[in-house]
Amino acid sequence: MITFPQSSWLASIVLPHQPHFVGQPDGVNVLWGYGLFVDKSGDFVKKPMSACTGREIMTEILGHLGLAAQTRGILAHATCIPCMMPFITSQFLARAHGDRPKVVPEGWTNLAFSGQFCELPDDVVFTVEYSVRSAQTAVYALLGLNLTPPPVYKGQYDPRVLYQAFKTLHDL
């Protein structure tokens, strides 16, 4: 992931190893990115990100990459699909115990909650793991299986992880 910290949209792009998709043709590359301040005017495209077409978003990103001069040529072969996700940070809202239901609330026998908005001990939202563990928890409980999902990795108790995090945070 590359963040452009000086960008008005606070834009980032993420470049996965290629090919990313099964069947992705040779010579086609994919990347994705996002901006957090979608109502601010861009630095190269003087429009808020939320009002931009895919081409305009790509133009802004190319500007931040220092490729403004090549924009025309790159855009001729690029497809950029914008997607608004106005509620995506809702998963990080502050919460207290009891705000979110347990996967299988007490006494329930035929209905469960899965996904990002149920309560799972120790787990971290905004992850695929959270949804998978909640679904596993639901299935095991409702079917009366004597199984538990794989344990949550607790990196916060690993001195090596803490040391690496400290180094990264302090730019060492």
Ligand SMILES: Cc1cc2nc3c(=O)[nH]c(=O)nc-3n(C[C@H](O)[C@H](O)[C@H](O)COP(=O)(O)OP(=O)(O)OC[C@H]3O[C@@H](n4cnc5c(N)ncnc54)[C@H](O)[C@@H]3O)c2cc1C
């Ligand atoms: C930009 C971005 C980056 C992310 N990066 C990561 C990452 O690096 N690592 C990671 O682990 N997680 C990441 N996540 C989070 C992860 O993608 C999600 O937590 C996970 O996909 C949620 O899975 P889910 O099956 O619970 O819900 P979803 O994948 O949201 O599936 C819900 C499905 O229900 C469908 N649906 C909704 N309403 C209805 C309806 N009424 N009727 C029928 N169908 C309906 C939707 O169309 C959707 O297909 C990222 C998310 C985003 C948005």
